[in-house]
Amino acid sequence: MPKRVDHARRRDEIALVACRAVARHGFARATVEQIARAAGYTTGMVAYYFDSKQEIILAALRLILRRMDQRLQRPPAGPPRDGLLEVLTEALPIDAQRRIECAFWTAFWGQLSADPRLKRLNAWVHREYRKLFERCLAEQWPESRAWSAGVRGQALRSLITFLNGITTSAVSSPRDWPARVQVRQLELHLALLRNWARGASAQGITE
Amino acid sequence: MPKRVDHARRRDEIALVACRAVARHGFARATVEQIARAAGYTTGMVAYYFDSKQEIILAALRLILRRMDQRLQRPPAGPPRDGLLEVLTEALPIDAQRRIECAFWTAFWGQLSADPRLKRLNAWVHREYRKLFERCLAEQWPESRAWSAGVRGQALRSLITFLNGITTSAVSSPRDWPARVQVRQLELHLALLRNWARGASAQGITE
Numbered sequence: 279m280p281k282r283v284d285h286a287r288r289r290d291e292i293a294l295v296a297c298r299a300v301a302r303h304g305f306a307r308a309t310v311e312q313i314a315r316a317a318g319y320t321t322g323m324v325a326y327y328f329d330s331k332q333e334i335i336l337a338a339l340r341l342i343l344r345r346m347d348q349r350l351q352r353p354p355a356g357p358p359r360d361g362l363l364e365v366l367t368e369a370l371p372i373d374a375q376r377r378i379e380c381a382f383w384t385a386f387w388g389q390l391s392a393d394p395r396l397k398r399l400n401a402w403v404h405r406e407y408r409k410l411f412e413r414c415l416a417e418q419w420p421e422s423r424a425w426s427a428g429v430r431g432q433a434l435r436s437l438i439t440f441l442n443g444i445t446t447s448a449v450s451s452p453r454d455w456p457a458r459v460q461v462r463q464l465e466l467h468l469a470l471l472r473n474w475a476r477g478a479s480a481q482g483i484t485e
Numbered sequence: 486m487p488k489r490v491d492h493a494r495r496r497d498e499i500a501l502v503a504c505r506a507v508a509r510h511g512f513a514r515a516t517v518e519q520i521a522r523a524a525g526y527t528t529g530m531v532a533y534y535f536d537s538k539q540e541i542i543l544a545a546l547r548l549i550l551r552r553m554d555q556r557l558q559r560p561p562a563g564p565p566r567d568g569l570l571e572v573l574t575e576a577l578p579i580d581a582q583r584r585i586e587c588a589f590w591t592a593f594w595g596q597l598s599a600d601p602r603l604k605r606l607n608a609w610v611h612r613e614y615r616k617l618f619e620r621c622l623a624e625q626w627p628e629s630r631a632w633s634a635g636v637r638g639q640a641l642r643s644l645i646t647f648l649n650g651i652t653t654s655a656v657s658s659p660r661d662w663p664a665r666v667q668v669r670q671l672e673l674h675l676a677l678l679r680n681w682a683r684g685a686s687a688q689g690i691t692e
Contacts, residue, residue: 304599306513388595392511443650
C-alpha cells in the first residue's frame, strides 16, 4: 500500500511556517522559496499545495483564525474574572506563539495599502473576526443581547479597535508591553465600555 | 551669484515623496530609485542628500512628527468641544494627507519585526510621540496634572493605544471608518477615560 500523506496537515504546516517567516522577515522578504526552505520542502513541493504566495498567505490567515476560534472557545482557567477579558486575552501577543501571530497581523496590515489582492483578503478576514468577537460578546456578556444594536455595535467596534491598538503597540514596542500591562489595559477598557453600555441602554440610547 | 538652493526644503520634499511612496507601494517596494523618480530627481541627486533609504525614512518620520506637532498646536476651530478630542483628531486618518501619513505608519509598523534598524528608529519616534501626547493631555485636560502619575500614565497609554487602533483599523478597512466614525469612536473613548481618571483620582488610586 502506498504511504498515505495527510495533505491537510501538510498545508497547515506550510501555512504555519509562512506565518513565522512573515513575522520574522517581513511581508516582502518572505518568498515562496524562503518559506519552502524553512519548512524543509522543495519549492516544487510547496507549489504542489499552493499556486502562489497569495494562497499561502490565505492559508496562514485561515489557520490563525481557526486557532483563535479554538482558543476563544476554551473554558476560562484560573480564578473567575470577567469572562470576556479571559477570552479576549487570547487575542493579545502575550506569549511566543501569539507574538508571532500578532507580528504576522502587523506585517499583513502594513502591506494592505500596497496590494489590492491582500485588501480583498482583508475584507473577508475582517468580517470573520468581527463575527468571532460578536459571538464572544454575546456569550460572555449575556446582558449585551438586550442592548440596542447601536450600543452593541459601538461597543464591539471599540473593543476591536482597542485589541488592534494593543497588537500594534506591543509588536512595535514589546518592552513597553509585557503581558500583564496588556491585560491590565484591556481590563480597564472592558470595564469602562461595559459601564457605558449599561448606562446607555438604561437611558434608552439607540445610536 | 550662484543660484541658492534651499537644501532643507529639498530634503523635506524628498521625505514627503518617500512617505507617499511607502504608503502606496509598501515598505519594501519603495526603493531609493523609485522615490527619486517620483520626486523628479536622479538617484544621484537623492544620494547627495541621503546616504541610504534608512535615512530617507528617518527624514520622513521627522517630517510627519513635525507636522503633527504643528497641527496639535493649532487652536481648535469650530464650536467648543473637548479640546483634547479636537487636537487628537489631528492624528487620525480623516483626510487625504492624514491617510497617507497613517498608511505610512502602518507600513512602518509592519516592517519593524523584520528590521532591527527600524526598531531603533521606532524606539526614538515612540518616545517623541509619547511626549507630544503627554503635552496635549496636560494642556487640554489641565485637571490631569493633579492626577497621580499612575492614573495619568494609564490614561495616556490607553489613549495612544486607541489612536493606534483606529489608525490600523481605518487604514486596513477604510470603508468601515469614515471620518465621523473615527471621531465618534475617539470621543466615546475620551469621555470614558476622563470619567475613570476623575473617579480614580477622587478615590486616591495611585496605581
